[in-house]
Amino acid sequence: MMLGEVILTLLVCIAILVIAVAVFGAWAIMMLAKMVLGLMGIKRKSSRKPTDGMRVCSRRGCGHANPAQARFCARCGMALEVAQQVKMKRVAMF
Numbered sequence: 605m606m607l608g609e610v611i612l613t614l615l616v617c618i619a620i621l622v623i624a625v626a627v628f629g630a631w632a633i634m635m636l637a638k639m640v641l642g643l644m645g646i647k648r649k650s651s652r653k654p655t656d657g658m659r660v661c662s663r664r665g666c667g668h669a670n671p672a673q674a675r676f677c678a679r680c681g682m683a684l685e686v687a688q689q690v691k692m693k694r695v696a697m698f
C-alpha cells in the first residue's frame with residue numbers, strides 16, 4: 605500500500621516535471637525563434653535603408669526615409685545634415 609502510493613506520487617511528480625520542462629522548452633524555443641526573426645527583420649530593414657536618393661534618418665528608432673532635398677526628418681524633426689556631420693566627426697575621431 606505505502607510503496608504503491610510512493611511510486612504513484614513519484615510518477616505524478618515526474619509527469620509534472622516532464623510537462624513543465626516541455627512547456628518551458630517550447631516557450632524558450634518560441635522566444636529564441638522570435639529573437640532570431642526579429643534580428644533578421646532588423647538586418648533586412650537596415651539593408652533596405654540605403655535607398656538611392658533618399659536621406660535616412662540616423663536617429664535610433666526612427667530610420668525614416670526622407671527625400672534627398674529634405675534637411676530635417678519628416679518624422680522626428682532631426683536635422684539630417686548635422687547628424688551626418690556628427691557621424692563623420694565620430695568616425696574621424698576613432
Ligand SMILES: [Zn+2]
Nearest residue numbers: 661666677680
Ligand atoms: Zn527621424
